[in-house]
Amino acid sequence: MTGPATPIALGADHAGVALKAALKAWLEAAGHPTLDMGTHGTGSVDYPDFAAAACAAVLDGRARFGVLVCGTGIGISMAANRHPGIRCALVHDVTGARLTRLHNDANVIALGARMIGAEVAQDALSAFLTTSFEGGRHERRVRKLTPDWSPRP
Ligand code: RB5
Numbered sequence: 001m002t003g004p005a006t007p008i009a010l011g012a013d014h015a016g017v018a019l020k021a022a023l024k025a026w027l028e029a030a031g032h033p034t035l036d037m038g039t040h041g042t043g044s045v046d047y048p049d050f051a052a053a054a055c056a057a058v059l060d061g062r063a064r065f066g067v068l069v070c071g072t073g074i075g076i077s078m079a080a081n082r083h084p085g086i087r088c089a090l091v092h093d094v095t096g097a098r099l100t101r102l103h104n105d106a107n108v109i110a111l112g113a114r115m116i117g118a119e120v121a122q123d124a125l126s127a128f129l130t131t132s133f134e135g136g137r138h139e140r141r142v143r144k145l146t147p148d149w150s151p152r153p
Contacts, residue, residue, distance in 0.1 A: 007035040008129075009063035011054030012113075013047040013076065014039060016069025019113040019121055023067060026122050032129070035063050051079035055086045058107055066108035067125060073112030080108050085146055092116055097124040101131035103138050105149070 008027055012020035017039055024034050037053035039045045047070045057063040066088070070076040073090045080088035088108035089100035092115060100106040109128045111121045133142075135151065142149050 005033065006064040007033040007057075007062065009035045009037055009054040009057040009066045010068075011037045011050035011066065011076070012039060012069040013045050013050055013071070014042050015071030016047075016076070016111070016113045017042060019111065019118060020067070020069045022118045023069070023111075023121060023125060027067075027125075030126075047076040048079040051076045051088075052083065055080050055083040055088075055108065059083065059085050065129065068108060068110045069113050069121075070110075071112060071114040073110040073115060077108075077110035080110060085148075087142070087145055091124050091128070093120065094123050094127045097127040098131045101128055102134040103141075104145075105133040105138070105142050105152075 010020050010024055024036060027034050035057055038050055051068055054066040054068055058066045068076040068080055077088045077090040080086050086108055087104050087106045088110050089104060089106040090110045091097045
């Protein structure tokens with residue numbers, strides 16, 4: 001069972017580690033516990049490994065949402081979406097963050113550290129975390145992505 005106190009899982013590669021750290025600090029200051037799955041340094045690593053770790057935490061309920069960062073956000077979002085049950089949206093602004101929660105019930109957000117600044121990323125993450133799935137006509141579509149999907153309690 002997940003709720004507001006359930007952590008947000010974080011994952012990044014070397015290109016995303018600094019933005020991940022900034023978002024982690026912002027989340028914790030805002031009262032969101034985090035589960036940092038790494039990477040923790042600037043040495044070169046492979047983004048699929050950190051997508052897998054954060055997605056596993058979302059799928060098994062240790063985390064409420066996932067936040068993934070790589071250079072573009074592209075590779076790590078591709079990696080995340082290979083995990084059944086994950087609906088990861090690559091987001092560049094508040095509008096995308098809001099709409100992917102409303103329409104796709106996205107459970108993971110991917111951000112590109114080389115594409116957007118920390119303030120835009122933070123605003124997008126804030127919108128992502130505070131917007132609820134709209135339901136209705138979108139439920140049928142989300143079930144086509146995730147056949148055993150059910151609304152969050
Ligand atoms: C790493 O150099 C870079 O390729 C990675 O962070 C990401 O942008 C891939 O999509």
